[in-house]
Amino acid sequence: MRKIWAVAVNTIKQALRMKIAAVFTVLLLILLPVMGFKMTGDGTLKGRLQTFVSYGLSLTSFLLCLFTIIASIYTLANDLSRRQIYTVLTKPIRRYQLILGKLLGIILLDTILLALFGGIIYAIAVNMPNFIKADEEQLTQVRNEFYTARASLKPAEQDVSADVEREFEKLKKNRQLPNGLEKNLGALRGYKGELRRRIELSKRAAPVGTELLWQFQNVKPQDPNQPLFVRFKYDVAVNPPDLAIYSRWLIGDDRQIRYGTGIKTPIYSIDRKDLIRTFYEIEVPADAVADDGYLVVAFLNVPLNDTVVIFPPEDGLELLYKADTFTANFVRAVILIGLRLIFLAALGLLAATFLSFAVAILLSLSVFLIANTSGFILESFEYVSENISGFYNYIFKSLIELMPQFDKFSASAFLVPGRLLSWSLLAKLALSTVCVKTVLLVLLAMFIFSRREVAKATV
């Protein structure tokens, strides 16, 4: 352990004295405060905070990722190419201990840098209202929507398989299926997929005069005095003339009406007019939730409109409520960035065990880019996958799955909308990126490194 520590300290000295860390530190120290004062977002206090935190954290994360990749590769590749490794490995240190020491050094350095920059961003974000003139309304808004950690509940996905089959049988009976469909398996699958998409859409669509209804269970706000929020976005079949939709919302425990048990908790009725394809939040007092955590949100497409209103999948509608403080959430978001750095440090070391500096950098950057766009890649792959045979499909997908999904779980994706990043989600991510993927990388690095001939010329 003391040997590992000695290597770690040496690695830190290397990164510091070779000015690798300095470049990134200076860059961030200049950029972060500038961003704090120059980025105004949409002009409101909330917009300002969101832009700052989003760009600040993304930049920090990006630069620290680059730093980690470069430093971890440099520390090993340089030892190999400059042959300091000869004098180190002939001392009583095992090769795996060297790898662990270097990893520890990089992680320690990352921790310090991350704490420093996270602290700066936090300090600026928390003090922003003091620097900027904002009215009471804006202050309330940021308190409710930014300085918070809101849990999000999404309507449960409905299983529509039965509906698909029923619809299919009906079409078959009415002889409305295309000719020869049932003989062509591929076409049949495509047809059913289309059918499924249509039925799923219909579950999220409200024609004029009809209503959509979502049931939520287990709504447990942290503080009963804090409001709940229904966050939604409209999509439409036909654009209305002023691009706005009129609506009535009913939020509360609908069992009281349906079973006539008498009204114990209030049911709120709200009339609104909102632009399409834009996020809005409806604030509802927390007493709308029934004692057992049950809540219904209903949307009525009022006859003032003349188009079908659709709630897009994923983010069409969700229920938000404060579940934790901004500070705690911020800390967890920073830890999330830390997980990413640990993974990249292991990746860099692994690459450097068998590749020269330049090639190792190239490989690691590619992995980093793929991890950063994995969502996009997987999504676009969904579209083409129908034409690709199952084998390649499987290989490709599992390769992508092996990488951590940096874009899906980015720190600012939680902090900007004031979303709760729960300990349990963080633990789950830590388990998959660190405990599984990183450990695998490190083991592989140790394996390769203890087998290779370190004195072999790397030209």
Added chain:
Amino acid sequence: MEYAVETISLTKIFSDWWGRNKVCAVDDLNFKVQTNEVFGLLGPNGSGKTTTLKMLLGLLHPTKGKALCLGGDATDPKINTRIGFLPEESYLYRYLTAAETLDFYGRLFKLPTKVRKMRTDALLDMVGLKAVASRQVGAFSKGMARRIGLAQALINDPDLLILDEPTTGLDPIGTRQIKDLIIELAKRGKTILLCSHLLADVEDVCDRIAILYGGKIQAEGHVRDLLQRTDKTEITTGHLTHNALSKIEQIMDGEHAEYAVTSPMDKLETFFISIVEKARQQALPTSGAESKTQISDFLTAQAAEKARPAAILDKLVSTSVSSQPSGPAASPQTEQVHPVKTSKDMPADDLLRKLTEDAQPETVSSDREEPVQAQEDEQQAAGDNILDRLTGPSQPKEKQQQKDENGGDSSNA
């Protein structure tokens, strides 16, 4: 019997990435180094010396065969705590200072803080870099870096010291120092394996050598056996009176021996050291290595460590330190006794006795005569004929009994 170093048909074939272009760097090498031996591996450039050492240390895998250090695998921490290694060039962390470098390596041996500090200081002092201890190694000159490299190899007080061309880049004093150090360590029961193509260095310190060419051993044996010439005698004395000299000549004539009398020239090494010594005494400033001419400080520091009851060195230092002569510290370098025992085993013992009786009772220093022979043999070995042609005819000498190639340099008989 366990050997300090043993290779068993050690072979290394380098091939490129595609497996083509084979270079047979070491070819079926067998040699053994006994404990407490100073073994020299000689050979021209590219003969596979460094490759052999790398395989011994586990930095390269042998294509075939086995390389054992201290009876085991040198990558085993149990074994390599007892090994010190100085690579071909000093590969050091350029961003660390001299002291930090030694401290870092000390930590890898899990040396306790106290011992680490003590050894770092003593070693820096020994290699003459105490004044620049807090300078970054990247700013060091080649020889200074070499000195740190050497200090690094000694940080654990190794039983087996493996040196790859230890004297390259060093000034003559440093070279001298390393040689003395090797001799001193050998006296303490350490084993030293060194490789070099500087024959003079090897000859001065090695008990046994092997000459490598094309990865194969071409010759192997005791330096004494390989180099000793039983048909010659060298005698070096201080100033002799004319009277004494003529007596000697009388004796020699009586023996019907051929002989030559000259006064020896200083070796350039001796001259250089004395000049630097003078400058040092005038305290001229230098930004380089301080070139202390004694190595004993480090060794006495070890003795001090040993004296302390808690010192871990007890186990490491095998020979009793109290029996060490404090010689090198007290007397200048040049009067060190060389381990090559040529003069003592000279055949004409009685002749010598006769001579010393008659001469003034000055000490017979064995150190003068031995380097001379070194040079002579060296030159004989390297390109005999050219030198013969160049120097032979130009220096006719009466009573010439030797192939007097180096006559101008220093001669005596």
